[in-house]
Amino acid sequence: DAGVIQSPRHEVTEMGQEVTLRCKPISGHDYLFWYRQTMMRGLELLIYFNNNVPIDDSGMPEDRFSAKMPNASFSTLKIQPSEPRDSAVYFCASSLAQGARVYGYTFGSGTRLTVV
Amino acid sequence: AQSVTQPDIHITVSEGASLELRCNYSYGATPYLFWYVQSPGQGLQLLLKYFSGDTLVQGIKGFEAEFKRSQSSFNLRKPSVHWSDAAEYFCAVGADGTSYGKLTFGQGTILTVHP
Numbered sequence: 001d002a003g004v005i006q007s008p009r010h011e012v013t014e015m016g017q018e019v020t021l022r023c024k025p026i027s028g029h030d031y032l033f034w035y036r037q038t039m040m041r042g043l044e045l046l047i048y049f050n051n052n053v054p055i056d057d058s059g060m061p062e063d064r065f066s067a068k069m070p071n072a073s074f075s076t077l078k079i080q081p082s083e084p085r086d087s088a089v090y091f092c093a094s095s096l097a098q099g100a101r102v103y104g105y106t107f108g109s110g111t112r113l114t115v116v
Numbered sequence: 117a118q119s120v121t122q123p124d125i126h127i128t129v130s131e132g133a134s135l136e137l138r139c140n141y142s143y144g145a146t147p148y149l150f151w152y153v154q155s156p157g158q159g160l161q162l163l164l165k166y167f168s169g170d171t172l173v174q175g176i177k178g179f180e181a182e183f184k185r186s187q188s189s190f191n192l193r194k195p196s197v198h199w200s201d202a203a204e205y206f207c208a209v210g211a212d213g214t215s216y217g218k219l220t221f222g223q224g225t226i227l228t229v230h231p
Contacts, residue, residue, distance in 0.1 A: 004159075033218075043206070043221045056218065091159060104150050105219060107159035 006092050006108035013115055018080040021111045024073055025094030033105065034067055034077050035091040043091075049075065082115045089113070118143040118209045122222035129197050130230045137192040137225050139207030148210035149190040150219065151181055155203045163205075166190065177201070202229040 005024040013019050025032050033048040047057040052069045060067070064083070069075040079086055089112050093105040119142040129135055141147055148167050152160040164175025171183040181192045190207060204226050208219040 042223050045218070048218060093160075104162045104165050105152075105160070106162070107152075109159045 004092055004094050004106050004108035006090075006111050008111060009109065010112045011114070013082055013113070015083055015115055016081045017115075018078065019082045019086075019113060019115075021077040021090050021092075021113070023075045023077070023092030023108060025075070025092070026096075026106055027073065029094035029096050029106070030072075031095045031097060032069060032075050033093045033095070034075070035093065036088045037091060037110070038088045046077070079113075082113075084115045087113055087115050118147060118220050120207050120209050120220055120222035122205075122207055122225050124225045125223070126226045126228070128228040128230060131199050132196050135192075135194045135197045135201070135227070137205050137207075137227070139190045139192065139222060140188050141190060141207075141209045142188065143209060146185075149181075149183060150208040150210070151175065151179070151190075151192050152206040152208060152221075153177075153203045154206065154224075160206060163192070197227075197229055199229045199231060202227055 004026055007022045011019060030051050031048060034046040036044045036046055044059055046059045047067045048055055049069045052072055065079055067077045089110045091107050091110045093107045095105045096103050121140045123138050150165045151163040153163050154160045163179050164173050164181055166173050166183045172180060174180050179192055179194050181190055183190050204224045206224045207222040210219045
């Protein structure tokens, strides 16, 4: 398996523009997570899905952020309009849960977003 | 709700020295515990995990961790550190019930290795 695949690896955009980050989870994993990492705030969970359904989006900072998972093999995180304070590394992770056990997350390599 | 505390923000050790990174968790039942490592510019990689059974778990890259219920701890250890171990380390806890499927991460500990 190729692991969790995120694209693009780097994104530089101007303030006010729409940004779309993409994630392909590991085949067969039933959970997908979007995290944001900054020096100031560390790793923040933005939203997570179970079987393509959003379970908890309480970490999404504002209405400018939205996430979708139209099928089991694809998810997007969209920021519209983008602002400089959105600059961060955004990680996608997927996991498999059986019974009550979560077998750890597999993280993608992240998308480094810079909003100028 | 579960929580994780990594008391040390930054640790410096000499190459060849032993290492212990601390992790304390807060959770009422038996937690599922994980350690991840993040090298600069990379994603997080799973080092090891604990679900039940033997409280000393072995992981990749020569790391091990010990679950101590009485101390609510899950400290990561390595007997001899290599320069390539310099990275940031994250402890995480998973839970059942309403948080099913979700891991809570600590703030991370940055490890610097001196030659």
